[in-house]
Amino acid sequence: MDQPAISDYGFLSDCRSGALVGRDGSVDWWCPDRFDGPAVFGRLLDPEAGHWCLAPVAAGRPGHRVERAYRPDTLVLRTVHHTPEGSVAVTDALAAELGARGHRLGMSSPAVLLRTVEGLSGRVRMASDFAPRPDHGLLTPYLHDQPDGAVLAVAGATVLELRSDGPPLRAGPDRVRTEFDVAAGDTVGFTVAYGRTYGERPARLDPSTMMAETVQAWEAYRETHQYEGRYRDLVRHSAVVLTGLTYTRSGAVAAALTTSLPERIGGDRNYDYRYAWLRDFSMTLRALWVAACPSEASRLFAWAARSIGRPGPEPVPVLFGLEGERDISEHDSTHLRGYAGSRPVRFGNDAWRQRQLDVPGEMISAVWRLHHLLGDPLDEELREMVLGLADEVADTWHLPDRGMWETRDADRHYVSSKVLCWVAMDKAVALAPRLGERADARRWAAIRDEIRTSVLREGWNETVGAYTGAFGCREIDASALFLPVAGFLPATDPRMRATIEVIERDLGTDSGLVRRWDTDPAGFLLCSFWLVECLVLAGERERAEALFERVVGHANDVGLLSEQIDLHTGAQLGNTPQALSHIGLINAAWRLTDPTSD
Incomplete structure (x- = not known):
């Protein structure tokens, strides 16, 4: 089986759950309710167990190169894709609660996966492939287009709501696929919010605002940690x-x-x-x-x-x-x-x-x-x-x-x-x-x-x-x-x-x-x-x-x-x-x- 190396994955966390995102732009592991809960993206353990890939169409082809790093003292990951047509940055995070600072990080996390795309140079064709498979891949959800442009994925006890502030989203039989262009200076945001089928509707957040809030929450948290020793x-x-x-x-x-x-x-x-x-x-x-x-x-x-x-x-x-x-x-x-x-x-x-x-x-x-x-x-x-x-x-x-x-x-x-x-x-x-x-x-x-x-x-x-x-x-x-x-x-x-x-x-x-x-x-x-x-x-x-x-x-x-x-x-x-x-x-x-x- 051709799978990414374990070292290819970056770690995202909201201090109640965590996700793994590969160098190829695919989120292959996310248990949104808590760390030891059921995964909605489980391709880490099976190619058919769900993923969400957001990357240039040219990813993996000659001339494609990846650089990535965390924002300092955070688990907010920035991946830069260089392609022959130009460069884009994809920033990934699990959202902190609005206004969370210090030790409140994770207390009331909204269970929202944030992904923003920023055009750096040229014009790059991007592709999003959203294919959730709740309950560790046992379920294929029903996908429903919503009047406000969101797509609901519903299966078993799980509801996921995919939103975009850029390209329109359309539900397919078992996934949501879309392609869009990003030019230098453009910013496009996506969110996937988790909820329970018989609970309240998942949280709706503005991706740019919440990304900034999440960075600040991590930075404030780390200000309480002082280490001045070696390394x-x-x-x-x-x-x-x-x-x-x-x-x-x-x-x-x-x-x-x-x-x-x-x-x-x-x-x-x-x-x-x-x-x-x-x-x-x-x-x-x-x-x-x-x-x-x-x-x-x-x-x-x-x-x-x-x-x-x-x-x-x-x-x-x-x-x-x-x-x-x-x-x-x-x-x-x-x-x-x-x-x-x-x-x-x-x-x-x-x-x-x-x-x-x-x-x-x-x-x-x-x-x-x-x-x-x-x-x-x-x-x-x-x-x-x-x-x-x-x-x-x-x-x-x-x-x-x-x-x-x-x-x-x-x-x-x-x-x-x-x-x-x-x-x-x-x-x-x-x-x-x-x-x-x-x-x-x-x-x-x-x-x-x-x-x-x-x-x-x-x-x-x-x-x-x-x-x-x-x-x-x-x-x-x-x-x-x-x-x-x-x-x-x-x-x-x-x-x-x-x-x-x-x-x-x-x-x-x-x-x-x-x-x-x-x-x-x-x-x-x-x-x-x-x-x-x-x-x-x-x-x-x-x-x-x-x-x-x-x-x-x-x-x-x-x-x-x-x-x-x-x-x-x-x-x-x-x-x-x-x-x-x-x-x-x-x-x-x-x-x-x-x-x-x-």
Whole structure:
């Protein structure tokens, strides 16, 4: 299947939903209701699952060239098409609420996709092909011309309203096609507004006015984010991407915009990442704290605390829906062919059912990191949460689990999971004075020390000369790089230093990429950024800087990173844009700025 490369896509967001638009001018992914809702444009996963292409008629022919960039500190994307007849700029955005500024971005977004065409030189023939297919391509809508010139697309629970302030629109049997000329100085605007079939009619907005409002909303939002450390432009842009992945209504950060983009073309490790993972919590908080502002980190924490609720007999799931939904059961699509033929296509993620021992450590660490904002003493709900999670770790740390890579085979005693159990006990001890009479700091400290002894004894493999992925195994796993990052061992510890060297030798590449394990077909970007942090902590700053600069070179032309990079072609793989990759970039840049940061 001939599909655009993953790196060909730019990311649009209104902080409740997101869209992907290709270099060819086609919007191939948009779930307008919320990030994890049904797509109305799904060509990303099947050529027949819907798209909206707006580009010169000459696109793709000899003499056609594309340049694109975001407006600074925004997710408003400007694509310039140069053709033999002239040049045009297409600016794409998801509309902000009228007058939205600061942290109101995304609170009441109107769910409107804005596209404006500006003539720059000559006279260019443009074509628009609007072919929505709601419910992930299951539905072909009825198209209705309206007296005011709009076209309504209606199917199932979805209504889309296409408008133009330029060429007239006419409904075809299953799409709206139109061609028009744009001369230098001309501006033509389009909007597609989303609504519910049995709700109010979709919002009607002036494209030029709303484009200006959306730019101002993003710029005002970014004014609250101050970062003056190293690699400032890269960090600020990654912070904008994280903002774009934040579901503002709750504060949850989606792991990625997409589902089922493969780790290997034609492979079956294709998962739905449109949810929020607690495992990533402390790393996400640290990145928001460094590159964003405290209120964003606090809102994310409040979402997680509410989602967990009062700890009970069932273990805390590793991920939740964006409004705290716990049951996000997985199912395979039977009608979508998958990106480049990679099947299955999955909606939902059954990792929520797995036992993941590392989750409490992430949460208790987050409370410890933010305790000065959360109050002294902590309120009753936070005390109960920490006490419950600490007791859960005390009772279960010795059990096997599925590990941070969420394997779908057997449970094992993963080293990284045990380390985060140690983190949970260590931070619970530190928080004990704020937790009231039920805090059992002496017991927690004893268990913490027992976990540490177990990891140091069982996690080290003398034959391999490194800490391995799980107790009693010989498989090198890049998750061992997390030990110094989590503060479990200094990077200068002789065994830890040996582990870093083995991972560099056996899992690293000349391009700076680090695989998770030796059979992993691609470099995992977060692991590469962990290696940067480890080298800084080991006192090898120059090597760390050189590695960081090689790794960030894998971003696409508008600074977006997916989950993985193909070792042979350099192509981006996996769901995109990937929050953990941008979180890793921010945290590694800050480590290069301040090696003593925790």
